[in-house]
Amino acid sequence: MKLIGEKGVQRILSFTAFSALTALMLIALFIINEGLPFIFKYGIINFLSSSDWRPQSGMFGIFPMVMATLWVTFGAMVIGAPLGVAGAVFLSEFVPRPVMRIIKPIIELLAAIPSVVYGFIGVMVLAPFIRSYMGGAGLSVLAGSIILGIMILPTIISISIDSIMAVPQSYREGSLALGATTWQTTHMVTIRAAKSGIIASIILAIGRAIGETMAVIMVAGNSVKIPHSVLDSVRTLTANIALEMSYATGLHRQALFATGVVLFVVIIILNSIASLAIRKKIAKK
């Protein structure tokens, strides 16, 4: 590197260091640039609270999709969060460490399975099951929630295990020395100490569930209507973008980008809270 020299290298590195930040800015800029004019024109209240999504007649209310996203995400949390946290607690406190070191990567492989495959399993296995045992069309809030609940398990388990493992061993020893059982130690000492990390894992999982697209398109049914039961077919915000983007033009396309802006803002807020929670935990150490 004689050609550039030490100073040159440092300058190049300090420039590239902003690559991720620049990428984030570019994404924000272009999505907002495309979506914000529409929001101003149509009115944010109207956009979020109107139930009429009829692009042909210029009506763009995303309230049904907002409700669908909330229902499906909530359902995914009801299914995924207890299962994930329970798994993380079991693997880090009740199982020998070497066993945990083998099982954790296997569970993390769940995250590597493409979301379309999850969607496909939902269509082939879950939807027929719901249709024959619970009624309805099968493709529903419930199917979406179960599939998303499974998809977020690796996120919750992996981050929760990390934060439970970070609790100093002396805490556990102190509790066990007082005669507490492993479970008493776990729920009275360890989980409390690891609380912020566990909450952060759940918040990140919420973000993932809100943002998931392909699996939800395949299993949730995609009807634009406000759900009244978990067996109703729904269309989430992400599904709406992906389904209509390929043929949308003009105002319709801007409305889809505006939906993207709403998603973007929600996700950034969720991630900020999660990363604050994780940071705070580290700062406390």
Place this chain on the structure above:
Amino acid sequence: MRIPPRYTQRAAMTVLGGATFLTLVILVFIIVFVFEKGLPVISFNFLFSNSEDMGRAGGIFPTLIGSLLLPLLAIIIATPLGICTSVYLTEYTRESRMTRVIRFGTDCLAGIPSIIFGLFGFIFFVTTLGMGWSILSGGLTLAFMILPTIIRTSEEAIKAVPTSYRQVSYSLGATRWQTVKKVILPNALPGILTGVMLGIGRSIGETAAVIFTAGSSLRLPGSIFDSTRTMAVHFYILAREGISSENAYGTAATLIIAVLLVNLTAYWLMHLFISKRS
């Protein structure tokens, strides 16, 4: 009423163990289900012949090429950027407000849903920069998406190189860049490659970000300015439009094998890295 600790202990073991078991069963079920129906479909012909009749007949060769080229382009772009960022964060600066902002930006980028990457790639690369639906647009979009993964794993890998290595290098009169180039990067290499492999894994499985940027042409691409279809997109189209469930299973099985191979390589590299350290 107090339940004796003996019983709560046993109840907790059962419930928590059951939850863990259920999670593992689901994972095994998904893989076994897809493999059982998909593996019989996979043959040399299926992998290496062209698709016919929109994928109803023939093989998946064009999508195999698409799934190879897009992640390749993505890592060619994202790896140097990611490594430079992590070298700068770990070797060239102290913790400051600026590094915190960079880390926060990286975290945020990692959490952005793939559909947003798809929207962005479409409006920026495809439309504004006029690249059209092409391998180039898709690869660039994926590069943005996997950048945080590469930054984070490289940073961890570089931090894990013992300080004594740096001290020895500096005491021999090496400059900072010489130390980075000759000592730190070679030692952190397996860890860095882990991040690259994880990035490849994520790119191969990606659908939403790719379908709006690389398109879904089933023809063999002639250059990086041509549209292409990846295995994940092909599988999505086959399954969703009910074109051929047999070929859908075959494609899904191939896709899962590819993703598992890439991720297992990543774990193997990480293992190599950790055992070298201790």
